[in-house]
Amino acid sequence: xxxxxxxxxxxxxxxxxxxxxxxxxxxxxxxxxxxxxxxxxxxxxxxxxxxxxxxxxxxxxxxxxxxxxxxxxxxxxxxxxxxxxxxxxxxxxxxxxxxxxxxxxxxxxxxxx
Amino acid sequence: xxxxxxxxxxxxxxxxxxxxxxxxxxxxxxxxxxxxxxxxxxxxxxxxxxxxxxxxxxxxxxxxxxxxxxxxxxxxxxxxxxxxxxxxxxxxxxxxxxxxxxxxxxxxxxxx
Numbered sequence: 001x002x003x004x005x006x007x008x009x010x011x012x013x014x015x016x017x018x019x020x021x022x023x024x025x026x027x028x029x030x031x032x033x034x035x036x037x038x039x040x041x042x043x044x045x046x047x048x049x050x051x052x053x054x055x056x057x058x059x060x061x062x063x064x065x066x067x068x069x070x071x072x073x074x075x076x077x078x079x080x081x082x083x084x085x086x087x088x089x090x091x092x093x094x095x096x097x098x099x100x101x102x103x104x105x106x107x108x109x110x111x112x113x
Numbered sequence: 114x115x116x117x118x119x120x121x122x123x124x125x126x127x128x129x130x131x132x133x134x135x136x137x138x139x140x141x142x143x144x145x146x147x148x149x150x151x152x153x154x155x156x157x158x159x160x161x162x163x164x165x166x167x168x169x170x171x172x173x174x175x176x177x178x179x180x181x182x183x184x185x186x187x188x189x190x191x192x193x194x195x196x197x198x199x200x201x202x203x204x205x206x207x208x209x210x211x212x213x214x215x216x217x218x219x220x221x222x223x224x225x
Contacts, residue, residue: 004156033213041200043157043215056212090156098206099213100145104156 003027004105006091012111013081020077021108023091031055031097032074034066037088037107049074050097081112115140115207119216126193128225136203136216137185145206146186147213148177152199161188193223 004025013019025032033056034046048056049068063079074091088109094102116139126132138146144165149157163170163177163186170177174193179186190197203216 041151041218043202043218045212045214048211092156097211098145099204099211100147100206101159101162102147102213104149104158106154106156 003103004091004093006089006105006108008108009106010109010111012113015081015083015112017081018077018079019081019110020075021089021091021110023074023076023105025072025091025093025103027093027103029093029095029103030071031094031099032068032071033092033094033099033102034074034076035090035092035104037090039087043090045099047074047076048097048099055097078110081110083112086110086112115143115205115212115214117203117205117214117216119203119219121219122217123220123222125222125224128193128195128223130193132188132190132193132197132221132223134188134201134203134219134221135185136187136205137183138205138207139184140205140207141181141184143184143205143207146177146179147204148175148188149202149204149215150199151202151218157202190221193221195223195225197221198223 031050033048047066052068088107091105092102147162151157176189
């Protein structure tokens with residue numbers, strides 16, 4: 001069983017489109033995260049949710065909107081996609097709110113053309 | 114906020130040799146320091162971590178050391194194998210304990 005699973009694994013779309021990435025964890029963790037990895041491999045946190053409540057919202061354009069229907073799911077919706085949004089997006093989860101012993105999904109490679 | 118610097122950015126070693134990756138952090142209140150390994154096309158995987166009340170931790174060929182006074186910590190891999198080739202990230206959780214910040218990563222190549 002995959003602990004943290006993301007769909008889709010690859011996403012190619014045109015500028016201006018709206019897209020969503022889904023994430024599910026079966027570890028029973030309370031906190032879930034979205035990280036962005038750019039072309040230089042730098043990993044930066046975007047959002048975190050604890051029990052469906054937003055607790056971290058980094059300086060991310062408001063075209064990015066996370067949604068957590070329950071504590072096992074955290075989806076990322078992106079409006080009006082831009083070329084600069086091209087990156088790998090990772091979902092992660094952990095027991096506590098801090099990110100200790102965080103488990104990561106396999107990533108979604110988003111390419112905006 | 115917390116800032117983590119990681120060196121070197123790339124590291125090539127011969128199979129069987131040791132590899133050392135170093136990180137420094139800025140927040141003196143940081144208390145948790147993980148190391149992640151990321152293989153090509155996969156997500157980061159936690160390989161070892163250390164908390165601020167411990168100076169060293171080992172797990173088989175992997176060890177992490179922490180110097181709180183100097184605010185730096187290091188990953189040591191002994192008897193490197195080709196399958197150790199990957200990108201390694203250090204991390205730190207700072208004062209407010211709610212955000213894991215990563216270093217820029219080190220590409221480790223183990224030559225056989």
